[in-house]
Amino acid sequence: MSAADKPEETRADEKTLDADAKVDLDAVFEASRIQEVFDQLDHDLVGLKPVKTRIREIAALLLVDHVRRQFDLASDSPTLHMCFTGNPGTGKTTVAERMADILHKLDYIREGHLVSVTRDDLVGQYIGHTAPKTKEVIKRAMGGVLFIDEAYYLYRPENERDYGQESIEILLQVMENNRDDLVVILAGYKDRMDRFFESNPGFRSRIAHHIDFPDYRADELESIGELMMNEENYHFSDDARQAFSEYIERRMRQPHFANARSIRNALDRMRLRQAKRLFEARGSITKSDLITIQADDVRASRVFDEPVDGEAGA
Amino acid sequence: MRITQGTFSFLPDLTDEQIKKQVKYCLDNGWAVSLEYTDDPHPRNTYWEMYGQPMFDLRDPAGLMMDLEECRKTYPKHYIRVTAFDSTHQWETPRLSFIVNRPPEEPGFRLKRQEQEGRKVRYTIDSYASDQPEGQRY
Ligand SMILES: Nc1ncnc2c1ncn2[C@@H]1O[C@H](COP(=O)(O)OP(=O)(O)OP(=O)(O)O)[C@@H](O)[C@H]1O
Ligand SMILES: [Mg+2]
Numbered sequence: 001m002s003a004a005d006k007p008e009e010t011r012a013d014e015k016t017l018d019a020d021a022k023v024d025l026d027a028v029f030e031a032s033r034i035q036e037v038f039d040q041l042d043h044d045l046v047g048l049k050p051v052k053t054r055i056r057e058i059a060a061l062l063l064v065d066h067v068r069r070q071f072d073l074a075s076d077s078p079t080l081h082m083c084f085t086g087n088p089g090t091g092k093t094t095v096a097e098r099m100a101d102i103l104h105k106l107d108y109i110r111e112g113h114l115v116s117v118t119r120d121d122l123v124g125q126y127i128g129h130t131a132p133k134t135k136e137v138i139k140r141a142m143g144g145v146l147f148i149d150e151a152y153y154l155y156r157p158e159n160e161r162d163y164g165q166e167s168i169e170i171l172l173q174v175m176e177n178n179r180d181d182l183v184v185i186l187a188g189y190k191d192r193m194d195r196f197f198e199s200n201p202g203f204r205s206r207i208a209h210h211i212d213f214p215d216y217r218a219d220e221l222e223s224i225g226e227l228m229m230n231e232e233n234y235h236f237s238d239d240a241r242q243a244f245s246e247y248i249e250r251r252m253r254q255p256h257f258a259n260a261r262s263i264r265n266a267l268d269r270m271r272l273r274q275a276k277r278l279f280e281a282r283g284s285i286t287k288s289d290l291i292t293i294q295a296d297d298v299r300a301s302r303v304f305d306e307p308v309d310g311e312a313g314a
Numbered sequence: 315m316r317i318t319q320g321t322f323s324f325l326p327d328l329t330d331e332q333i334k335k336q337v338k339y340c341l342d343n344g345w346a347v348s349l350e351y352t353d354d355p356h357p358r359n360t361y362w363e364m365y366g367q368p369m370f371d372l373r374d375p376a377g378l379m380m381d382l383e384e385c386r387k388t389y390p391k392h393y394i395r396v397t398a399f400d401s402t403h404q405w406e407t408p409r410l411s412f413i414v415n416r417p418p419e420e421p422g423f424r425l426k427r428q429e430q431e432g433r434k435v436r437y438t439i440d441s442y443a444s445d446q447p448e449g450q451r452y
Contacts, residue, residue: 110374111374132366139369139377142380143375
C-alpha cells in the first residue's frame, strides 16, 4: 500500500521523525490543551480522586501514543471501552459526559457526543426487533461515546429466550470491530456489574478500564452542595451552612441516600422553601434576599424529624 | 456500459474513504443520509428501494458505513446509492446523491426506434438487464 491510499491516520504535517530525534513532551502537552480540561474537571467535580487519576493516565497514554506515531512506531490505537461502577449519585453519568469531551479533545473520537441508553433503547419486544434497535443506537453513537446505564439489565438469565442476549452479541462485535469509531462505557452498581461480567466474560475482556466511583464523604458532599448553589447563584447564610452540614450528616444515615443526587434534590427543596418564605413575607426584597438560603429553609426538612440509624426509635 | 447517475458518477468509483468524506460533508450540512438500492438501472427509475430508515440522528459517517457494509452483503450486485435529504423548511428535498455500489457487469441499454406515420421516429431505451425478472438481473 502506498502512502497516498493509506487511511488518514497521520496528518500531512506529521512527517516520520528520525530515530534520534527529540520530541518536547511539554510542548505536546501544551498543544493538546488538555490541562484546561483537567482544571475544569477539578473545578467542576469534587473528590473522585481515583476517577481523575485514571483520566490523567488515559490522557498520558494517548499523548504518548501520538508521539510514538510521529516516530512511526506502529501500534493499534488503545482500547478505551470502560466500565463505571458505583452507588447512585456518585457522578457516573456526569463523568461519562466529560469523558466524551475529553476523548474528543485528545483526538481519540471524532465527534465527542454522548449517546446515553438503557436496556429499553437497545432491546426489542419481539423477534427481529432487537437487532435493528441496537444497531440504530450504535449508528447514532458512532464518532462518540455510547453510555449504557445499568448494563446488567441486558442480561436476564432467568429467561433463556431473552432478546437482551442478541443485543449483547451485537455490542460485543462492535466493541471489537469498531474500536476506532466509538467508545462504549457501561455503568451500574458494583456487585451487579461483577455478576454481569461473570456471565458475560466477553464484555469484561473488551473493557480496558474498570473505574470505581467511591461514595462521597460528608465534607465532599458539603463542597458539592456549595458548588451547586454557586452555579445557580444562591448562597448559604452562616447559620444555614451549619444547618446544611447537619442535614448531610443525618441524610447520609437515612435510607435511599443517593450521594450527590440527594444533595441536588435537597437544594431544590430548599430553594422552594426560600421562595415560599419570601413570597409569604411580601413587602420589598433585595438582591441579597433572593440569593440567600436561611437556616430555616434547611431545617424545615423532614430529614430533621426522622430518626436516623443508630438513634433510639430507628 | 457504465451508468452515470448522481454526483461524481463520471469519476472512477469512490473508495470507502472517499465515501466517508462525502457523507461527512452531508452530515456537516445537517442533511440526513439514507441508503437506497435497485437493480433497474433506467435513468427514469427515481424510486429506489430504501435500505433501512433515513439516518436522521447520525453524527459520524461510520454509522452509514456499517449499514452500507450490510447492504452490500445482501445486494452485492445491485446499484446502491447514498441520498442526502435536507429537511430545512422549503428545501425538504434530497440535496445530493451518489452511487456507492454497482454490478460487476453492466450490459447497458438497447435503443428502440419506433417508426410512426410520416417519417416520425420515437426513441426509447431499455436496459438489457431488465429483461430478467427483478432480483435476477445481475
Ligand atoms: N463530584 C461531583 N461534584 C459535583 N457534582 C457532582 C459530583 N458527582 C455528582 N454530581 C452531581 O450529582 C448529580 C448526580 O450525578 P450522576 O447523575 O452523574 O450520578 P450517577 O452515578 O450517574 O447516578 P445513578 O447511578 O443513579 O445513575 C448530578 O447532578 C451531578 O452534577
Ligand atoms: Mg446515572
